[in-house]
Structures are given as C-alpha cells and as structure tokens.
Amino acid sequence: MIQGSSSFGSFVKTICMAGLYIHIPFCKQACHYCDFHFSTNTQLMADLVKAIIEEIHLQKNYLNQEIIQTIYFGGGTPSLVPASQLHEILAMIQKQHTIADDVEITLEANPDDLTATNLSELKKLGVNRLSIGIQSWNTTLLTFMNRAHNAAQSQRAIDLAREAGFLNINLDLIYGVPGQTLNVLQNDLEVLIRNSPEHISTYSLTIESKTVFDHWRRKGKFAESTEESVARQYQLIMESLSQAGFLHYEISNFAKPGFESKHNSSYWSGSKYLGVGPSAHSYDGLSRQFNVLNNYTYVKSISEKTIPFEKEILSDKDHINEYIFTSLRTHRGCDFNKVQQKFNHDLLSQNRDYLLQLEKNQLVTFSDNLLKLTNQGKLLADKITSDLFVS
Numbered sequence: 001m002i003q004g005s006s007s008f009g010s011f012v013k014t015i016c017m018a019g020l021y022i023h024i025p026f027c028k029q030a031c032h033y034c035d036f037h038f039s040t041n042t043q044l045m046a047d048l049v050k051a052i053i054e055e056i057h058l059q060k061n062y063l064n065q066e067i068i069q070t071i072y073f074g075g076g077t078p079s080l081v082p083a084s085q086l087h088e089i090l091a092m093i094q095k096q097h098t099i100a101d102d103v104e105i106t107l108e109a110n111p112d113d114l115t116a117t118n119l120s121e122l123k124k125l126g127v128n129r130l131s132i133g134i135q136s137w138n139t140t141l142l143t144f145m146n147r148a149h150n151a152a153q154s155q156r157a158i159d160l161a162r163e164a165g166f167l168n169i170n171l172d173l174i175y176g177v178p179g180q181t182l183n184v185l186q187n188d189l190e191v192l193i194r195n196s197p198e199h200i201s202t203y204s205l206t207i208e209s210k211t212v213f214d215h216w217r218r219k220g221k222f223a224e225s226t227e228e229s230v231a232r233q234y235q236l237i238m239e240s241l242s243q244a245g246f247l248h249y250e251i252s253n254f255a256k257p258g259f260e261s262k263h264n265s266s267y268w269s270g271s272k273y274l275g276v277g278p279s280a281h282s283y284d285g286l287s288r289q290f291n292v293l294n295n296y297t298y299v300k301s302i303s304e305k306t307i308p309f310e311k312e313i314l315s316d317k318d319h320i321n322e323y324i325f326t327s328l329r330t331h332r333g334c335d336f337n338k339v340q341q342k343f344n345h346d347l348l349s350q351n352r353d354y355l356l357q358l359e360k361n362q363l364v365t366f367s368d369n370l371l372k373l374t375n376q377g378k379l380l381a382d383k384i385t386s387d388l389f390v391s
Helices: 042-058 083-096 116-125 139-144 151-163 182-194 212-218 227-243 262-268 295-303 316-328 336-343 347-360 381-388
Strands: 018-024 068-075 099-109 129-135 169-175 199-204 247-250 253-255 273-276 281-283 287-291 309-313 364-367 370-373
Touching: 018 262, 042 083, 042 273, 042 295, 068 083, 068 262, 083 099, 083 116, 099 262, 116 151, 129 151, 151 169, 169 182, 169 227, 182 227, 199 227, 227 247, 247 262, 262 316, 316 336, 316 370, 316 381, 336 347, 336 370, 347 364, 347 381
Parallel strands: 018 068, 018 273, 068 099, 099 129, 129 169, 169 199
Antiparallel strands: 199 253, 247 253, 273 281, 281 287, 287 309, 364 370
C-alpha cells in the first residue's frame, strides 16, 4: 500500500552486463507492417558485412573493456547472411572484446530460411538462441501481412532447430491483426504451446508511417482492430501462457523459468550496449548514439574510417524517464527508492494522488516503494508510464 512518506528499503542493484547488437538490414520481401530499416536488394550484403566488421574494430573502446555477455543478430533478416560471413563478424568480436564463457548469442530467423545445413552451421558458430519469426499459423493472416513463409515451413523450421540441438528457441507472435478473431489467436497459441518453446515474444500490431498498412489506412482500404478487440486478445495471451507455465516477465515477453532473454533484459535494466550496422543504437550509460539509416552511406563512411552517427547526451530527467519506462514494463517493477537514491528525486510525492487512484482501480500494486502493473494495468502501460514521467 502507498504510505504517508517515502520509505528507504533495500536498494536492488542491477546486474552489470554489456551487450552487442548487430543489425543486418536485408529481407527477402517487405512485410506490410514493418518500419525497421532494411532493404530487399542484397547486392550490398558482402560490402556491408565488411563494414560491420570494420565498425566493430573502430568501436572497440566504446564499452570500456566490459565483458560481452550477449550478442544479438537482428534485422532485417540475419538468417539471410551466409554462415561464413557470420563467422567473420564473430571472429572480429572475439578479437576486440572479452567474451563471457556463458555468452548468449541470438540470431533472428525467418522459418523459410532455416535448413538442416545452415542450422548445423549456426550451432557450430556458437549461436545458442534462435528467435524465429512465426507471427501466426493462419495462412490468411500470413498472406495479409506479406510474410514469405507458411505454417508448414514454420513447423519444419522448429523441428529442424530441435534436431540440430538448439535448446533455447523464441517464437514471435503478432496479435491485433484485422481479421484475427479470438478463435484464430487461440489456435495460434495452442500450436505455439504444443511446440514448447523456451520463450515467446508477442507484439500488438501497430500501424507505422510509410508502411503498406499505413498506405492502405490512408486510402480507406484498411480498418484497424479496435482497442477493445486488441485488449481481449492480450488478455487471452496472458491467461493462456500463464496457464502453460510461462513467466510474464516483460509486457511483450514470456519465458519458461530461467530462459528470459539476457540481451533484451540488459536493455530494460539500463546496461551498456553497442549497436553495430546501419540504424543500430548504442548506449554507454551517459549518452545514446544512432547510426545512419542508409546502407550505402553507412558502407561509404565506414570505408573512410568514420562512424556515421548522431549522439544524444542524456540528462538526469532523461535517465529517470527511461528507467520508469523500462522498469515498469517488467515483472520486477519500478523501484522508487532507486530513483530517490540515484537522482535525489521523489516520485512518490510527485504522484501520490495518481498512484492512489491507480491502486484503487487495481491497475498497480505498490509496496515498499516498488510499483508494479497488474494484468489489468498492463493494458494501459503506455499511458501509466507517460503519466509518471518527470516533466
């Protein structure tokens, strides 16, 4: 319960962890919902991989010699990159950094890219976590989203990954897609659960600018799902995965005990990370930097030994708001004591009446200055976090 004054409980320190993110900006085709930086023209792939390797060298001091505990190949579609080129990237990482013995190496993949041969190659390279973009098992929805695979390929990819010895697999699921009924979603969830992945990431469809879906919406050809429909789907996801034994450890992520994503968890705990490749972001504890969103410009600049990025120095207010945003999304919650001790800012005094109302409406729990969202509160996570931001 909310007390009359702030209490100073124990201060929970986050685990120090440095991560490395590699952005591979190529895809076979453009999904209608995607606004990530990518290209379907792979002619620059070899040059871009060389540029990524060079940037790893140029950025070797960015993390101040911290041990690398996570490496994440994202995109785009990293599974399009030949194993030989992935090997070159990992070799440069190993040359420039100290790698933890239990390093988590994740590679995002589309089901249609995975074969017994390349899965075996990935395993030999040290990739020990796969994130497979299933999205749905429904043929109509997959076609509507312009995904390159079908349900049979999804199942085949999972089976092949298990046969190759992968013991840590994440499966992606999209909900809130027009035409996706509760029955369709329930079937998707049942198939996901039967496959027994170690981790499931769920994403509510959002219509981003300059995507095909945005174009259809502006032309009046696209009717978005209602907020009520999306909320019912999210509730079904939470209930189904909880009953199946998954821990809902972050708004969009569910894991079997011990299989939480180490890489993404480092983002939410405020750990340092280096992002390499066009559009990649980095964070060193004091500032953020953002690489250029153009493949040709990126390759040309790196060839001239210059990293093309913009930089933002973070203020105390920025740090507080980022902590509120990231921590409140997790099952660990937002520790007001941490903000008080690190930034000398009293979130309780600033928000006492609002917190009382949230608690009364059963949207949050608040004990020992630790604020957590209830399942009902997770439906309003964006509004609650923005209301708590320091202005």
